[in-house]
Amino acid sequence: MQKVFGDYIEEFPPELDSLEMIFSPTAHSIRKRWSNNRLSAQFIADYCSTFLPVDDDNPDGDRRIKESKGSITYIANELLENAMKFNDRESKFKVKFCIYFIEDIELENGSVTVVLFVTNTVNPQGIDKFQAFLTQLLASDPEELYVTQVEKSLEEDSEASGLGFLTMINDYSAKLGWKFEPLSTEPQIHTVTTMAQLTV
Amino acid sequence: MAIEEIKDKDYTVQYDPESSTVDFIGLLSLGGPKEYAPITDLLNKIADSKPEQMTLNLRKLEFLNSSGISMLSKFVLGLRKKKGIQLVVLGSNEIPWQGKSLKNLQKFLPSLKLEIE
Numbered sequence: 001m002q003k004v005f006g007d008y009i010e011e012f013p014p015e016l017d018s019l020e021m022i023f024s025p026t027a028h029s030i031r032k033r034w035s036n037n038r039l040s041a042q043f044i045a046d047y048c049s050t051f052l053p054v055d056d057d058n059p060d061g062d063r064r065i066k067e068s069k070g071s072i073t074y075i076a077n078e079l080l081e082n083a084m085k086f087n088d089r090e091s092k093f094k095v096k097f098c099i100y101f102i103e104d105i106e107l108e109n110g111s112v113t114v115v116l117f118v119t120n121t122v123n124p125q126g127i128d129k130f131q132a133f134l135t136q137l138l139a140s141d142p143e144e145l146y147v148t149q150v151e152k153s154l155e156e157d158s159e160a161s162g163l164g165f166l167t168m169i170n171d172y173s174a175k176l177g178w179k180f181e182p183l184s185t186e187p188q189i190h191t192v193t194t195m196a197q198l199t200v
Numbered sequence: 201m202a203i204e205e206i207k208d209k210d211y212t213v214q215y216d217p218e219s220s221t222v223d224f225i226g227l228l229s230l231g232g233p234k235e236y237a238p239i240t241d242l243l244n245k246i247a248d249s250k251p252e253q254m255t256l257n258l259r260k261l262e263f264l265n266s267s268g269i270s271m272l273s274k275f276v277l278g279l280r281k282k283k284g285i286q287l288v289v290l291g292s293n294e295i296p297w298q299g300k301s302l303k304n305l306q307k308f309l310p311s312l313k314l315e316i317e
Contacts, residue, residue, distance in 0.1 A: 038229045070296025150273045159233045164266035171300040
């Protein structure tokens with residue numbers, strides 16, 4: 001059964017500018033390709049910067065491009081890291097990364113909404129826990145949850161979970177959404193698409 | 201004590217005991233707590249030696265992923281229990297992630313001195 005959490009855009013008009021990338025995380029060990037996540041994210045950010053409507057004569061233009069590239073790199077890297085970490089390697093599913101550009105004429109100074117999303121498979125045993133966390137995340141005050149998660153990680157000597165999502169929401173004002181879809185029943189495989197909307 | 205260094209292709213973390221300063225340089229996007237452990241261990245070792253002041257200089261750290269932010273947040277929160285250490289964090293406005301994320305560290309340790317320039 002399909003399930004959607006948070007802010008999720010189902011379809012994009014075909015005329016929008018976009019970029020898609022496909023990764024095969026079965027090809028190398030995750031460790032070997034780990035820095036590729038950041039390299040891909042940096043490439044994506046460089047690519048995106050050409051879509052920003054920046055006036056060359058505006059002295060703030062360079063700063064805006066730098067800030068936007070920083071935000072896109074951070075978010076793309078987080079999405080890719082998560083997808084590579086959680087993609088169920090048994091499924092032989094390729095991780096798909098997409099980015100769309102929506103120019104919103106109603107926003108002042110020609111802002112662009114960048115929609116970044118990544119699709120990976122999830123281990124069937126982990127789905128319930130993941131969805132329970134998303135429900136908690138969406139119902140919470142994200143600033144408070146950030147502090148709670150770090151406190152918990154110190155007590156339990158574990159990794160603070162969800163900090164990638166929480167920093168995207170708190171520090172980059174990103175809107176996040178998730179869509180779970182069944183891919184096959186035998187074996188049971190589900191995909192999750194994680195979407196981040198960022199105004200730059 | 202000699203200068204200690206943790207280094208890889210993309211980053212250097214350098215500790216100078218003279219000034220109790222840890223310089224973070226380059227791009228840090230390691231996979232998780234296990235990969236960050238050498239850095240975490242270095243920071244904890246310094247804190248255990250109870251210096252009056254400890255400085256984390258991030259002004260040349262161009263990139264840090266959320267696992268790295270998590271590592272720093274956890275360390276800063278842990279300092280609450282180790283009273284008597286003044287933590288100073290040096291950041292740069294020229295590096296986009298720092299302007300966005302560094303202020304969060306003060307939530308964990310109100311006495312933290314954050315100097316962003």
